[in-house]
Amino acid sequence: MIGYLFPGQGTVRVGMGGWLRRDPAGARVFAAADDVHADLDGGLAELCARGPLERLISTDVAQPVVTACNLAALEVLRSRGHVPDIVAGHSVGELSALCAAGVLDVEATLRLVAVRSRLMAALPDVGGMTAVLGLTEQRVAELAAEASAPGEPAVVGLVNGPDNIVVSGALPALQRVADLAVDARKVVSLKVGGAFHSPLMAGAVDDWAAAVRATPMRPPAVPVVPNVTAEPTTDLAEITDALIAQLTGRVRWAETVLRLTDVDTCVEVGDSKVLTGLHRGVGGRCLTMADPTAVRRLRAESVA
The missing domain is CATH 3.40.366.10 (Malonyl-Coenzyme A Acyl Carrier Protein, domain 2)
Known part of the structure; x- marks a missing residue:
């Protein structure tokens, strides 16, 4: 197969x-x-x-x-x-x-x-994406929800592996995710043209x-x-x-x-x-x- x-x-x-x-x-x-x-x-x-x-x-x-x-x-x-x-x-x-x-x-x-x-x-300029490594999908989703604000959403956009999660959203919200993810192994801002797979x-x-x-x-x-x-x-x-x-x-x-x-x-x-x-x-x-x-x-x- x-x-x-x-x-x-x-x-x-x-x-x-x-x-x-x-x-x-x-x-x-x-x-x-x-x-x-x-x-x-x-x-x-x-x-x-x-x-x-x-x-x-x-x-x-x-x-x-x-x-x-x-x-x-x-x-x-x-x-x-x-x-x-x-x-x-x-x-x-x-x-x-x-x-x-x-x-x-x-x-x-x-x-x-x-x-x-x-x-x-x-x-229009609609944000970006950030990879969060070393945390579960549930944990990253919680961080994204906490980092979101009116007009500045952040969501889990891609789940590439059990601890390889990409957050997609407004740039200020992504920065808040990075600040909150103190228990992550690594947080990396991705070079992409927008907040793909997000609202x-x-x-x-x-x-x-x-x-x-x-x-x-x-x-x-x-x-x-x-x-x-x-x-x-x-x-x-x-x-x-x-x-x-x-x-x-x-x-x-x-x-x-x-x-x-x-x-x-x-x-x-x-x-x-x-x-x-x-x-x-x-x-x-x-x-x-x-x-x-x-x-x-x-x-x-x-x-x-």
């Missing part, structure tokens, strides 16, 4: 997607992404290759470049005859997972991500919902584990609702990983090792397409 995991926008770096751009199957995805994002100065593939990093990490670029790498890796796997038995994606990576499950085709995925990234980037994304929800519901979708060929439920499903209506809710909802990645403990091998499908590290942290078996040998190793495991 094989699971595909797709990373999100926090995995960008200069040079990403290098070997995937050189593979014929991957190159076709980058060409399609360049067409969809023809408004990007220098082209999407060129931004992946050369940066600058300051441009890559901006929301309107980070989400498209990560998705291009994810889908390029997916097409490389498809060209070698590999198919998943279950899929999940971290934040914007969920759209790549839907492509892997057959809900969306490559072009529709690229176009939906373009809409998502533009809507989120167009919001501060509400201004983009209506247009995002309209874009999602206007996009043709097919029932998934394999189960999908949405971020906001962390429960495998093949119900297209549930998947659609979860994709909309995800914009302001919590990414329950730690629970998602637990749903995949019976999977023989997971593959991080993209140019990232972040999800591989999180998966191995709970004893799971995971390969990463950031390593070009992953395709060969997956084939060897499939034959064995």
Whole structure:
């Protein structure tokens, strides 16, 4: 049994997607992404290759470049005859997972991500995100509630592991969380463009919902584990609702990983090792397409 995991926008770096751009199957995805994002100065593939990093990490670029790498890796796997038995994606990576499950085709995925990234980037300055390490989800949620104030919310936005929690919200509230988290192992302010997966994304929800519901979708060929439920499903209506809710909802990645403990091998499908590290942290078996040998190793495991 094989699971595909797709990373999100926090995995960008200069040079990403290098070997995937050189593979014929991957190159076709980058060409399609360049067409969809023809408004990007220098082209999407060129931004992946050369940066600058300051441009890559901006929301309107980070989400498209990560998705291009994810889908390029997916097409490389498809060209070698590999198919998943279950899929999940971290934040914007969920759209790549839907492509892997057959809900969306490559072009529709690229176009939906373009809409998502533009809507989120167009919001006013709406805060940021802070990682709190060494505390439980419940404890961090309590700190976020204590730090919140009228017009300055803070919520748990992502649960990446049992003690790897990301708080999303207004900057003053995030500072209060940092001040209150005296028992944390580490508190790190993340370099992101906004308070993703929080109520501060509400201004983009209506247009995002309209874009999602206007996009043709097919029932998934394999189960999908949405971020906001962390429960495998093949119900297209549930998947659609979860994709909309995800914009302001919590990414329950730690629970998602637990749903995949019976999977023989997971593959991080993209140019990232972040999800591989999180998966191995709970004893799971995971390969990463950031390593070009992953395709060969997956084939060897499939034959064995």
